[in-house]
Amino acid sequence: MLYSRSYEYGKDISLTRLSRSERGNHKKIEDTTQPIDILQLSPAELRAFRWSEISIVFQSAMNSLNPVMNIGTQIMDALQTHRPDMGPDSRKQRALELLKLVGINADRLRSYPHELSGGMRQRAVIAIALALNPDLIIMDEPTTALDVVVQREILNLVSALCKEFNTALIFITHDLSLLLELADNIAIMYAGKVVEKTTSKELHNHPRHPYSYGLLHSFPSLHGPRSRMTGIPGSPPDLRDLPPGCAFHPRCPLAFHPCNTVVPALLSPNVDHPGQVVACHLYDSRFSEEPPDTSVLAEKYEALLERSRM
Numbered sequence: 001m002l003y004s005r006s007y008e009y010g011k012d013i014s015l016t017r018l019s020r021s022e023r024g025n026h027k028k029i030e031d032t033t034q035p036i037d038i039l040q041l042s043p044a045e046l047r048a049f050r051w052s053e054i055s056i057v058f059q060s061a062m063n064s065l066n067p068v069m070n071i072g073t074q075i076m077d078a079l080q081t082h083r084p085d086m087g088p089d090s091r092k093q094r095a096l097e098l099l100k101l102v103g104i105n106a107d108r109l110r111s112y113p114h115e116l117s118g119g120m121r122q123r124a125v126i127a128i129a130l131a132l133n134p135d136l137i138i139m140d141e142p143t144t145a146l147d148v149v150v151q152r153e154i155l156n157l158v159s160a161l162c163k164e165f166n167t168a169l170i171f172i173t174h175d176l177s178l179l180l181e182l183a184d185n186i187a188i189m190y191a192g193k194v195v196e197k198t199t200s201k202e203l204h205n206h207p208r209h210p211y212s213y214g215l216l217h218s219f220p221s222l223h224g225p226r227s228r229m230t231g232i233p234g235s236p237p238d239l240r241d242l243p244p245g246c247a248f249h250p251r252c253p254l255a256f257h258p259c260n261t262v263v264p265a266l267l268s269p270n271v272d273h274p275g276q277v278v279a280c281h282l283y284d285s286r287f288s289e290e291p292p293d294t295s296v297l298a299e300k301y302e303a304l305l306e307r308s309r310m
């Protein structure tokens with residue numbers, strides 16, 4: 001289980017703090033047997049922990065790979081650091097195995113990053129992330145810079161590999177339709193805070209937070225019938241100067257009296273789905289007698305769309 005002060009920061013900062021790639025306050029990372037306080041790890045322990053327990057794939061593979069080392073050397077470098085008992089032949093064998101896993105031909109072992117396409121570079125970074133079979137891989141917009149065909153290939157690959165090796169994946173993206181296909185659970189963040197967290201299925205069928213609903217209707221679905229996109233009016237707030245109360249209130253079509261003064265708490269609105277939590281006054285019995293269902297959110301967004309067309 002992962003604990004961090006993630007609700008107080010943006011998604012990228014939350015995740016880099018989770019891996020202690022960035023300075024700040026951190027809490028514990030626990031597995032079922034032994035908690036690990038990453039703040040207390042020495043540099044040597046942290047170095048050993050990072051790649052074997054948690055690995056990260058960033059958005060731009062070109063920025064993650066060393067441009068003056070071929071990809072084989074970069075994979076073997078991770079193995080040499082973390083598995084010093086492995087001989088050169090075994091490291092090379094493992095590097096070839098990893099390239100095969102991510103669909104790169106063995107003859108590319110000696111290729112430099114600039115000799116590979118964008119998709120191949122991202123595959124190479126995924127191969128390095130998988131090298132030590134970590135328990136968790138964090139992927140931060142790993143396919144944003146790629147075209148949709150390569151994006152689909154990479155996602156299928158990641159999904160299959162995580163299942164095969166029983167690896168958990170935290171996938172950060174703005175593309176909610178893609179996430180609905182890939183993820184078991186989704187946390188939606190707005191202005192650096194989680195505003196809704198639930199299963200993908202529940203989010204897809206019954207988004208509770210007005211921002212989640214707006215997001216879901218800002219992207220066309222990958223499958224299914226065409227539908228009109230409503231979008232979300234306005235722009236995200238300046239994180240240095242957040243609006244008082246609910247940070248989403250200036251853009252929310254359902255904002256009401258407490259929204260511009262009281263910060264909403266994360267509450268569980270649904271007894272059938274106790275794992276689902278929402279930070280919105282519409283689901284807080286102190287301010288709202290009857291929580292709205294999805295059709296009410298749809299009506300309000302439709303009305304907003306109509307008004308914007310007038």
Ligand code: SF4
Binds near residue numbers: 253254259279282
């Ligand atoms: S708390 Fe108010 S402004 Fe914020 S999302 Fe809920 S209804 Fe909208």
